[in-house]
Amino acid sequence: xxxxxxxxxxxxxxxxxxxxxxxxxxxxxxxxxxxxxxxxxxxxxxxxxxxxxxxxxxxxxxxxxxxxxxxxxxxxxxxxxxxxxxxxxxxxxxxxxxxxxxxxxxxxxxxxxxxxxxxxxxxxxxxxxxxxxxxxxxxxxxxxxxxxxxxxxxxxxxxxxxxxxxxxxxxxxxxxxxxxxxxxxxxxxxxxxxxxxxxxxxxxxxxxxxxxxxxxxxxxxxxxxxxxxxxxxxxxxxxxxxxxxxxxxxxxxxxxxxxxxxxxxxxxxxxxxxxxxxxxxx
Ligand code: NAP
Numbered sequence: 349x350x351x352x353x354x355x356x357x358x359x360x361x362x363x364x365x366x367x368x369x370x371x372x373x374x375x376x377x378x379x380x381x382x383x384x385x386x387x388x389x390x391x392x393x394x395x396x397x398x399x400x401x402x403x404x405x406x407x408x409x410x411x412x413x414x415x416x417x418x419x420x421x422x423x424x425x426x427x428x429x430x431x432x433x434x435x436x437x438x439x440x441x442x443x444x445x446x447x448x449x450x451x452x453x454x455x456x457x458x459x460x461x462x463x464x465x466x467x468x469x470x471x472x473x474x475x476x477x478x479x480x481x482x483x484x485x486x487x488x489x490x491x492x493x494x495x496x497x498x499x500x501x502x503x504x505x506x507x508x509x510x511x512x513x514x515x516x517x518x519x520x521x522x523x524x525x526x527x528x529x530x531x532x533x534x535x536x537x538x539x540x541x542x543x544x545x546x547x548x549x550x551x552x553x554x555x556x557x558x559x560x561x562x563x564x565x566x567x568x569x570x571x572x573x574x575x576x577x578x579x580x581x582x583x584x585x586x587x588x589x590x591x592x593x594x595x596x597x598x599x600x601x602x603x604x605x606x607x608x609x610x611x612x613x614x615x616x617x618x619x620x621x622x623x624x625x626x627x628x629x630x
Pocket of ligand 1: 512514515518519540557561578611
């Protein structure tokens with residue numbers, strides 16, 4: 349039977365580490381890290397996510413500001429807001445909550461954020477630096493997953509890792525981070541034989557958004573299973589992309605949904621903002 353990977357507990361530890369560093373930064377250099385969150389429109393999920401991010405920022409002693417704009421905001425107005433935050437020396441991290449309304453070009457907005465203040469790690473400069481193996485602000489969800497692997501003592505070196513899903517925010521950066529840690533990495537997607545790829549994997553990361561897509565019987569005995577998926581059932585329950593109960597019978601470690609990967613994403617956003625403040629970005 350697999351051991352559960354308690355993302356909630358690890359995320360609390362990350363926040364405690366950040367808080368200690370914030371206290372030191374305030375005392376020694378007079379810097380209070382600042383996180384600016386931009387939210388557009390009334391998407392209920394975004395409202396919840398932004399609430400969680402503000403709460404975590406307050407807990408670790410950051411300044412934080414929410415800039416909420418009506419869904420009718422123009423692209424130019426939103427770009428102007430981003431530039432204003434880029435130029436504000438009290439702001440060390442900027443996060444533009446996605447999705448944005450359809451008339452806004454999300455890529456253009458993400459690219460307008462100063463790469464040094466890109467708390468989400470989505471800017472093309474940060475994505476490119478990750479690809480090149482250079483220092484970069486890392487996309488929060490895969491960065492959090494790397495921390496979870498570390499916590500359970502799973503060294504990816506020489507292991508076969510399969511990442512199911514190739515989004516720019518999870519799948520692709522996940523594969524690159526695992527590669528950087530010397531795993532042999534396969535990226536599977538909607539045109540792949542997912543079962544065949546998963547069956548040979550020592551580390552399985554699934555970020556698709558399809559309820560229980562990966563069946564428990566596909567999991568290699570002893571594999572580490574990381575489930576990024578968040579699928580809301582009609583009764584309100586949240587389930588992942590992996591058939592949890594059956595996978596847990598075969599895996600050595602597995603993340604639950606909720607309480608696995610989710611809490612880590614916010615914790616790493618906080619960590620990224622702290623690191624930007626420590627680097628002295630203005
Ligand atoms: P996304 O942009 O929607 O991409 C989904 C990926 O899954 C695509 O690469 C797609 O392949 C692949 N896919 C779709 N159907 C498939 C199938 N039947 N077999 C194999 N691959 C398939 O997803 P995302 O933004 O990465 O999010 C994925 C999931 O993670 C969602 O449930 C999301 O809510 C969750 N998520 C959770 C967190 C967290 O903090 N816990 C953070 C981010 C996302 P193609 O490229 O071929 O279309």
